[in-house]
Amino acid sequence: MNTDLDPASHFDFIVIGGGSGGYAAARTAHSLGMSVAIIDGAAELGGLCILRGCMPSKTLIESADRNLSIRRAAEFGLKAQPLGADIRAIRDRKRTLIADFASYRQGQLEDGRFVIYRGHASFVDAHTLEVLPRDGSASFQVRGKTFCIATGSVASVPPIPGLAEAGFWTSDEVLDTDTLPETFAVLGGGAIALEMAHYLEGVGRKVTLIQRSEQFLTGLDPECSAVIEKAYAHRGMTCHLGTSIHRISTVNGRKHIEYRHGDKETSVTVDHILVAMGRSPATDGLNLEAAKVSLTKKKIAIQPTMQSTQPHIFAAGDVCSPLDVVHVAIQQGEIAARNAHRLIHGKAVEEKADYRLLLFGVFSHPQVAAVGAGEEELRKAGTPYVTGSYPFNDHGKSMCMGETEGFVKMLAHRESGEIMGAICVGPQATELVHEVVIAMHYRGTVQDFMNIPHYHPTLSEIWTYPAEECADQING
Ligand SMILES: Cc1cc2nc3c(=O)[nH]c(=O)nc-3n(C[C@H](O)[C@H](O)[C@H](O)COP(=O)(O)OP(=O)(O)OC[C@H]3O[C@@H](n4cnc5c(N)ncnc54)[C@H](O)[C@@H]3O)c2cc1C
Numbered sequence: 001m002n003t004d005l006d007p008a009s010h011f012d013f014i015v016i017g018g019g020s021g022g023y024a025a026a027r028t029a030h031s032l033g034m035s036v037a038i039i040d041g042a043a044e045l046g047g048l049c050i051l052r053g054c055m056p057s058k059t060l061i062e063s064a065d066r067n068l069s070i071r072r073a074a075e076f077g078l079k080a081q082p083l084g085a086d087i088r089a090i091r092d093r094k095r096t097l098i099a100d101f102a103s104y105r106q107g108q109l110e111d112g113r114f115v116i117y118r119g120h121a122s123f124v125d126a127h128t129l130e131v132l133p134r135d136g137s138a139s140f141q142v143r144g145k146t147f148c149i150a151t152g153s154v155a156s157v158p159p160i161p162g163l164a165e166a167g168f169w170t171s172d173e174v175l176d177t178d179t180l181p182e183t184f185a186v187l188g189g190g191a192i193a194l195e196m197a198h199y200l201e202g203v204g205r206k207v208t209l210i211q212r213s214e215q216f217l218t219g220l221d222p223e224c225s226a227v228i229e230k231a232y233a234h235r236g237m238t239c240h241l242g243t244s245i246h247r248i249s250t251v252n253g254r255k256h257i258e259y260r261h262g263d264k265e266t267s268v269t270v271d272h273i274l275v276a277m278g279r280s281p282a283t284d285g286l287n288l289e290a291a292k293v294s295l296t297k298k299k300i301a302i303q304p305t306m307q308s309t310q311p312h313i314f315a316a317g318d319v320c321s322p323l324d325v326v327h328v329a330i331q332q333g334e335i336a337a338r339n340a341h342r343l344i345h346g347k348a349v350e351e352k353a354d355y356r357l358l359l360f361g362v363f364s365h366p367q368v369a370a371v372g373a374g375e376e377e378l379r380k381a382g383t384p385y386v387t388g389s390y391p392f393n394d395h396g397k398s399m400c401m402g403e404t405e406g407f408v409k410m411l412a413h414r415e416s417g418e419i420m421g422a423i424c425v426g427p428q429a430t431e432l433v434h435e436v437v438i439a440m441h442y443r444g445t446v447q448d449f450m451n452i453p454h455y456h457p458t459l460s461e462i463w464t465y466p467a468e469e470c471a472d473q474i475n476g
């Protein structure tokens, strides 16, 4: 492999893509004294998280959450009527917030620490990129000693017969529309499908979820899926799991979806379709072959050092990640930059990404959050473990809050008691999980956990029950 660092290069470190992973890589490299260029081909700088991902979706979901509270006002002895949602006002609030977040990030990108090229990059060879500027000016080349590919992902749309002709939305359109049709079919059952379905139903739309796999959030504890399915059905959503979509057609201006559900052929007619069937790494047009950078399952193949098959070309974020989430993209970008710095200075490229504390959160209602290993992973690794769980419908604070759907579960090493993972479906799950993350960071045990004081009555104290159940099993 070519490990020649090309002393004639213009930049020490060139980052392709200025999103969460790319910006983290660039600022880390700059702080280490490297000369850094960022090439980004988007019309607007800021990246997916700020412009069309985490932040806009959570802004909209906040409106849905509040509407759910209004609907349940009478249950809490309050007089309030749900009078509907003003989609334009929700959209405008989102636009205001996102403009603020984006302008802050644009300021960081353009504050002089980096050279920014606004254009599409593709490799000419392992040390040279061709940049095609967005403003239509002539293309040019830049050379670098090291690189970080952080080009993110794009919505993936399976070739379902009739889907393209019928027309569909992805999360991009839902996040920026000022009107919403009355009925939706949400295709998929991952984080985007569950969050968008929650938003759409939360602002009064009728939703049918059509998911291929037998559970929502494939790969996560199936008990979580069961809680979400029940909660969504209770809200009037139709959840069809274990489906196979045959074709989609347009009937009287509406979309007609024919599919198999279990052993039954069925169909639904809706005003609009939201496709949330996964995202694909954005590698088109990078000409990776010229740099001898290989892919695995469409993603850039990386070592734990974030090195690709070309050791001076690193990668970070959705384009290479085992999990497409922001904290991982940032961690990977930082590691890529620090290892590139080591490489340039002839040191061992030794820092490795550690996914022991991998976090995942879904802002559905109820929310879902997980950290560390799940049961299947521990079983496969042959790790001896015990589990403990506790339902929110038997926990004082969640009962006061009227938020009783779901449970918490903890997994601990059967001998040492070290917490190996946790999962939570229920109120504030994405916040609650962080208490376990901190304990796991310090390699805390379930016994430690029980000795840490918890204020009463709080949601957080629910974790002491599964911790105690695990400790009891460990102590025999
Ligand atoms: C609706 C939605 C909600 C989400 N919610 C969450 C959440 O709540 N929490 C969470 O952790 N994650 C969430 N995610 C995922 C999260 O947004 C991504 O994991 C993260 O933003 C990826 O960052 P990145 O740096 O890899 O890519 P991006 O931010 O996509 O940055 C890639 C950049 O590269 C540029 N680029 C691409 N190709 C080229 C090229 N050839 N030349 C030059 N530039 C190029 C693009 O223009 C883009 O600016 C969500 C995603 C979606 C879609």
Ligand SMILES: NC(=O)c1ccc[n+]([C@@H]2O[C@H](COP(=O)([O-])OP(=O)(O)OC[C@H]3O[C@@H](n4cnc5c(N)ncnc54)[C@H](O)[C@@H]3O)[C@@H](O)[C@H]2O)c1
Pocket (backbone or CB within 6 Å): 158, 187, 188, 189, 190, 191, 192, 193, 195, 210, 211, 212, 213, 216, 217, 218, 245, 276, 277, 278, 279, 323, 324, 325, 360, 361, 362, 363
């Ligand atoms: N809260 C968060 O952290 C958050 C929120 C949104 C997105 N994200 C990230 O964005 C990425 C993309 O999210 P996503 O939900 O689109 O993808 P995903 O890959 O998580 O889920 C896609 C789902 O679509 C289903 N599917 C695929 N083809 C289908 C078909 N033909 N018919 C029916 N169902 C089909 C799959 O079974 C799968 O469950 C995820 O990797 C996620 O990490 C994170």
